[in-house]
Amino acid sequence: GAGVSQSPSNKVTEKGKDVELRCDPISGHTALYWYRQSLGQGLEFLIYFQGNSAPDKSGLPSDRFSAERTGGSVSTLTIQRTQQEDSAVYLCASSLPPSGANVLTFGAGSRLTVL
Amino acid sequence: LAKTTQPISMDSYEGQEVNITCSHNNIATNDYITWYQQFPSQGPRFIIQGYKTKVTNEVASLFIPADRKSSTLSLPRVSLSDTAVYYCLVTSGTYKYIFGTGTRLKVLA
Numbered sequence: 001g002a003g004v005s006q007s008p009s010n011k012v013t014e015k016g017k018d019v020e021l022r023c024d025p026i027s028g029h030t031a032l033y034w035y036r037q038s039l040g041q042g043l044e045f046l047i048y049f050q051g052n053s054a055p056d057k058s059g060l061p062s063d064r065f066s067a068e069r070t071g072g073s074v075s076t077l078t079i080q081r082t083q084q085e086d087s088a089v090y091l092c093a094s095s096l097p098p099s100g101a102n103v104l105t106f107g108a109g110s111r112l113t114v115l
Numbered sequence: 116l117a118k119t120t121q122p123i124s125m126d127s128y129e130g131q132e133v134n135i136t137c138s139h140n141n142i143a144t145n146d147y148i149t150w151y152q153q154f155p156s157q158g159p160r161f162i163i164q165g166y167k168t169k170v171t172n173e174v175a176s177l178f179i180p181a182d183r184k185s186s187t188l189s190l191p192r193v194s195l196s197d198t199a200v201y202y203c204l205v206t207s208g209t210y211k212y213i214f215g216t217g218t219r220l221k222v223l224a
Contacts, residue, residue, distance in 0.1 A: 092158075107158055
């Protein structure tokens with residue numbers, strides 16, 4: 001697609017429920033990133049996918065968080081048994097393979113509110 | 116990864132030139148300097164990137180001194196719509212881009 005598409009744009013859920021957030025990257029971008037941004041804060045790295053390589057999951061805050069990328073394209077971030085501290089905007093970005101001059105293109109984000 | 120330091124916030128008036136300086140003392144030879152802009156309720160957006168000297172595009176200019184230990188983003192004649200958070204990043208071949216808290220620019224009428 002022309003840009004990075006994320007859905008849903010807003011999600012309100014109850015504590016303890018599972019949520020799935022979807023990211024559709026730019027066609028041809030082999031690298032995909034998930035970040036989390038809490039209110040008024042910077043971006044926190046969560047996970048990185050590059051082609052068919054094993055993802056770097058080192059930024060995932062707990063084992064309740066997982067992500068997959070099917071067919072090297074669409075990615076889903078799943079949060080199980082949501083907690084109130086999971087409330088944040090979840091941002092997805094894609095790019096060509098990382099290099100010094102690499103530029104990330106971000107989606108508009110999925111705002112998650114856990115009640 | 117080179118750490119960056121930039122002011123937390125800045126205020127300016129419409130029509131003024133705004134300069135935001137970022138320090139990156141540990142920048143490596145192959146690193147680039149990249150700036151992103153983020154409006155409320157949106158993801159960050161790339162605005163400019165440079166390696167050395169000066170880069171200019173339709174949005175901004177980026178000044179990088181010879182030692183590359185700092186860089187200055189220059190926004191000419193800002194308007195209210197330039198109110199945003201500006202992030203300075205040092206990017207290399209690694210994918211772990213570090214977005215700090217950025218500089219919150221507020222443009223006043």
